[in-house]
Amino acid sequence: EPEVTQTPSHQVTQMGQEVILRCVPISNHLYFYWYRQILGQKVEFLVSFYNNEISEKSEIFDDQFSVERPDGSNFTLKIRSTKLEDSAMYFCASRQNQGSGEKLFFGSGTQLSVL
Amino acid sequence: AQSVTQPDIHITVSEGASLELRCNYSYGATPYLFWYVQSPGQGLQLLLKYFSGDTLVQGIKGFEAEFKRSQSSFNLRKPSVHWSDAAEYFCAVGSGGYQKVTFGTGTKLQVIP
Numbered sequence: 001e002p003e004v005t006q007t008p009s010h011q012v013t014q015m016g017q018e019v020i021l022r023c024v025p026i027s028n029h030l031y032f033y034w035y036r037q038i039l040g041q042k043v044e045f046l047v048s049f050y051n052n053e054i055s056e057k058s059e060i061f062d063d064q065f066s067v068e069r070p071d072g073s074n075f076t077l078k079i080r081s082t083k084l085e086d087s088a089m090y091f092c093a094s095r096q097n098q099g100s101g102e103k104l105f106f107g108s109g110t111q112l113s114v115l
Numbered sequence: 116a117q118s119v120t121q122p123d124i125h126i127t128v129s130e131g132a133s134l135e136l137r138c139n140y141s142y143g144a145t146p147y148l149f150w151y152v153q154s155p156g157q158g159l160q161l162l163l164k165y166f167s168g169d170t171l172v173q174g175i176k177g178f179e180a181e182f183k184r185s186q187s188s189f190n191l192r193k194p195s196v197h198w199s200d201a202a203e204y205f206c207a208v209g210s211g212g213y214q215k216v217t218f219g220t221g222t223k224l225q226v227i228p
Contacts, residue, residue: 004158035216043159043205056215091158104216106151108158108170 002026006107007044013114021077021110023092032075033104034067036060043091049075052115082114101106117142117208119219127225128196136191136222138180138206147209148189149216150180154202162204165189178199201226 005024013019026033033047047057049067066078075094079086092107118141128134139180140146150162163174170182189206206219 006158035218042220043207044217045217046123048215075190093159103161104149105161108156 001107002058004092004094004105004107006090008110008111009108010111011113013112015084015114016081018087019079019082019112021079021090021112023073023075023077023094023107024073025094026096026105027030027073029096031055031095031097032067032069034077034083035091035093035106036088037091037109038085038088048078079112082112084114087112088112097105116158117146117217118219119206119208119217121204121206122220124220125223127224127227130198130226131195134179134191134193134196134200134224136188136206136224138191138219139187139207140189140208141187142208148180148182149182149207150174150178150189150191151205151218152176152202152209153205153221161185161207162191196224196226198226198228200224 007022032049035043036046037043045058045059047067048055064068064080068076089109089111091109093104122137123157131177148165152162153159158195162178163172163180165172165182172180178193182189201224203221203223205221207216209216
């Protein structure tokens with residue numbers, strides 16, 4: 001089965017630093033997503049991205065967050081100035097099209113630890 | 116707004132026993148419903164989904180779920196649990212369209228020999 005790839009699997013950063021989480025969605029997919037899961041809490045939607053622009057974002061996704069598809073294969077999530085509460089597992093996901101039968105494929109996640 | 120409730124935080128079953136994980140949703144229209152499984156250190160794997168049609172949905176690894184509109188439920192079942200089923204299970208509801216998915220808080224399954 002095709003896979004969504006996320007790197008690194010674990011990132012440690014100092015509070016106030018910028019981090020970029022990287023994802024390689026499945027090659028023929030058109031819709032891209034970021035979700036996060038704070039330890040012990042549920043998985044939360046952050047943002048969806050289609051046709052090189054954000055299509056929907058949650059209230060969590062404030063001005064400190066941005067997404068980009070810089071080269072047609074990678075899909076990145078940038079946190080400009082990390083806070084302690086940004087520590088979480090971040091999941092990238094992608095799917096091929098908007099059809100109701102389409103499956104959302106998730107990556108294995110990047111565990112972000114902000115110290 | 117859509118929401119999902121998984122009332123059981125932690126469930127322990129014996130290997131070979133049957134399993135039912137509960138899920139209740141809140142959504143205005145016909146929901147898109149999912150069950151995902153997350154093993155330690157792994158991503159989210161889709162077990163099964165319901166969009167329309169037959170209310171009993173078969174998934175991978177021997178799991179099934181039944182959509183009951185009158186009860187706003189989408190419970191996950193497996194007739195005989197294996198030790199490898201130990202994981203965290205998430206019920207989710209999708210909004211269609213761009214398919215923003217809202218997850219429940221998860222149920223952690225422990226399987227004892």
